[in-house]
Amino acid sequence: MAILVTGGAGYIGSVTTELLRARGEQVVVLDNLSRGHRGAVAEGVPFYEGNIGDRELVTRICREHDLDACVHFAAFAYVGESVAQPALYYENNVEQGVRLLGALLSCGVRRLVFSSTCATYGEPQRIPIDEAHPQRPTNPYGWSKLFMERIMTDYDHAYDLKFVALRYFNASGALPERGEHHEPETHLIPLVLKAALGGIEHVSVFGGDYDTRDGTCVRDYIHVEDLAEAHALALDYLRGGGPSTAVNLGNGQGYSVLEVVEAARRVTGREIKVEVQARRPGDPSHLVADAARARGLLGWQPRRPDLEAIIGSAWEWHTARPRGYSAD
Numbered sequence: 496m497a498i499l500v501t502g503g504a505g506y507i508g509s510v511t512t513e514l515l516r517a518r519g520e521q522v523v524v525l526d527n528l529s530r531g532h533r534g535a536v537a538e539g540v541p542f543y544e545g546n547i548g549d550r551e552l553v554t555r556i557c558r559e560h561d562l563d564a565c566v567h568f569a570a571f572a573y574v575g576e577s578v579a580q581p582a583l584y585y586e587n588n589v590e591q592g593v594r595l596l597g598a599l600l601s602c603g604v605r606r607l608v609f610s611s612t613c614a615t616y617g618e619p620q621r622i623p624i625d626e627a628h629p630q631r632p633t634n635p636y637g638w639s640k641l642f643m644e645r646i647m648t649d650y651d652h653a654y655d656l657k658f659v660a661l662r663y664f665n666a667s668g669a670l671p672e673r674g675e676h677h678e679p680e681t682h683l684i685p686l687v688l689k690a691a692l693g694g695i696e697h698v699s700v701f702g703g704d705y706d707t708r709d710g711t712c713v714r715d716y717i718h719v720e721d722l723a724e725a726h727a728l729a730l731d732y733l734r735g736g737g738p739s740t741a742v743n744l745g746n747g748q749g750y751s752v753l754e755v756v757e758a759a760r761r762v763t764g765r766e767i768k769v770e771v772q773a774r775r776p777g778d779p780s781h782l783v784a785d786a787a788r789a790r791g792l793l794g795w796q797p798r799r800p801d802l803e804a805i806i807g808s809a810w811e812w813h814t815a816r817p818r819g820y821s822a823d
């Protein structure tokens with residue numbers, strides 16, 4: 496039986512596709528390439544270029560492959576863009592997401608692993624954040640993910656859809672052949688490495704006056720391969736008859752922006768200039784996961800938690816492919 500990976504031409508989806516295949520799974524990718532790269536999908540993986548909201552296409556994929564589950568990554572994921580253009584986010588992430596669920600259910604596919612986010616929690620009331628923490632997003636992106644969690648919960652009750660919502664903290668790092676290439680790039684580690692490579696003048700640091708060790712925001716960075724592994728374990732959990740649930744994915748260790756820059760200076764041996772600017776609205780000071788549930792429920796064990804190792808893996812990919820997938 497095959498697994499449908501939506502958004503498999505994107506960063507986390509392409510790494511997860513590779514890992515699932517290494518585990519002997521049949522994988523089919525659906526991606527409209529709006530934000531992804533054809534070159535990120537390995538040769539030999541059946542690839543469908545189209546929208547997740549295209550019911551006819553999803554039904555055809557179900558017919559052509561014996562689907563047993565879906566890992567649903569496809570979404571837009573820029574916080575700032577979601578504030579400026581909420582319609583884009585609700586149409587793409589929610590409206591199209593609902594159509595995907597409908598098409599899957601009509602084909603009898605009832606297992607789904609969903610890419611959710613720590614952005615569904617909003618401003619933290621306590622650190623580390625566990626799954627019981629109130630979910631009050633501070634932007635439309637976070638709301639679009641929380642709406643999907645809500646909708647899937649209702650679909651479970653009514654239509655027996657079983658899902659695991661994986662609430663990622665900051666995905667980072669790379670495999671030798673698969674790395675992070677967003678346009679525009681807004682994630683800290685690729686930006687820091689771009690500065691190390693001379694592609695940008697300096698790294699903009701938003702806010703130097705937070706109530707943190709050095710005044711800059713603290714985040715929980717998790718290696719993309721560890722994230723991918725959790726998707727495989729979530730599929731095992733659903734295939735084993737596990738009920739629908741939500742699980743945080745992070746290392747439980749927070750690093751400030753300046754600590755990441757310092758670690759990147761050590762890894763690359765390069766100068767990396769920073770420019771501290773005003774705070775961005777809606778950026779919480781700390782976002783650190785309590786991921787005990789992922790360990791207990793899924794048996795997940797992050798194997799690459801070390802920040803320098805995470806940055807080192809990304810550095811290898813960025814130095815080998817300074818233009819990312821554009822060279823393909």
Ligand SMILES: NC(=O)c1ccc[n+]([C@@H]2O[C@H](COP(=O)([O-])OP(=O)(O)OC[C@H]3O[C@@H](n4cnc5c(N)ncnc54)[C@H](O)[C@@H]3O)[C@@H](O)[C@H]2O)c1
Pocket residue numbers: 501502503504505506507508525526527528529530531532545546547548567568569570571572587591610611612613662663664665666667677
């Ligand atoms: N990168 C992170 O740190 C992070 C953190 C939390 C959650 N997430 C979530 O994880 C998922 C993957 O993130 P990523 O960083 O790999 O993003 P990405 O942009 O690299 O990948 C998303 C992929 O989905 C595709 N896509 C988007 N809308 C589509 C549609 N309507 N139909 C078909 N394909 C569509 C894009 O072309 C792209 O290839 C997203 O859902 C994101 O919200 C990411």
